Amino acid sequence: MTRSHRTLQLRAEPTDEGHIRLLSPEVGGFTGALPEGATLSPGMIAGSLQILGRSVDLVVPAGAGGAVVGAAPRARVAPVGFGDELYRLDPEGAPAAAALTASGGPELEGDAMAVTASQSGRVWHSPSPGEPAFAKAGDVLEDGSPICLIEVMKTFSTVPYRAEGGLPARARVVRWLAADGDDVEPGGGILVVEPA
Template structure:
C-alpha cells in the first residue's frame, strides 16, 4: 500500500470516528469527498458525479488532515447587531452566522449563480454559502426557515466565527 493510500485510509478512519456529516479535501491533485449521506453529491464543481477518492501521484506530499462539515450555524436573533440600513433589527429577523472563520463565497464556483438571493425563501437545510479555509470548503446551511432579507458580507470577504452572514425573516 502506498503512502498516499495510507494517508487516505487514515483520513477515512478519522472521518468515521468524527461527528462530521461531510468532508471535502482537494490537495495536489487529490480530490476526496466523504459523506454519511449515500445520496450526497459534491456541489462545488466535480460535475455531480458520485464522490470517490482519487489518489494523487506517488511523488505528491501527504495530504493535511482537516475537517469540513456542512454547518447549520446557530440561527439566533441578534438583538445587538444592526442591519445595513442602520436601524434596529426586527424581532422576526434571525442572523445566520459563520460557523468558523474563512473566506465567504455566495456561489458554488466563480461565475455561477449565488446559492440564495434577497427575497428567496429558504428552509433550515438550504445551503446558503460556502466558507473556505486552506482550500477546504464548508457548506453553510440557513438553520432557519424563512425569507432572506439581507446579505451582510461581500463575496470573497474574510469572515470570523459568529459573524452575521445573512438575515432571514422567520416564516
C-alpha cells in the first residue's frame, strides 16, 4: 500500500426537503467532523477518514454548500461505511461571510484553521531524516517560520508560515494534517493551527 496522502470528495445527494446530504465516499473511521451550524462550501475539507492507518481528507464537492443542520457522528473517530450520511446541509442557511479561510481551504472546529499547500508535492516534517520536526503541537508560528519541506520532482524547498488568507499573525500548532511523507495537492491541508 502506498503512503500517499489522498483527498476524497464527499458524495452529495439532494433530499426532498431541499437539503443536501454529504455521504461518506469510503469505509473508514470518520474524524475531524465539523459541528452543527458550521458552513461548508465546495473545496473545503470537512474532516477525514482513517483507512487502514492512513488519513484521507474529505473534500466538499462542487455544487454542495450550506450550513450543517444534521449533526455528524459524534464519536471522536466514528466508524462509517460507504454512503453513510456524514452531514446534512441547508443551502439557505449559509451566512454570507462565514468562510473561515479566504482560500476556501480546509475548515476546522472552533477557532482552528488549516495551513494549506500552495503546490502539489510531498511533505516532509523535518529538514532531514532523523532530525526534529520543524514544528510540533504547541509550537507558536510567526510569519516566515519554517513549517516543513515540500518535495516537488526531487527538489526540496522550505515552506514558511504566512500570516495571510485569514491566518493569524501568531499561530499555535494544533496537529499535522499531512503526515511525514504524505503527498498533498494544491489547497490540501498541511497543519491545523489556532490563534496564539
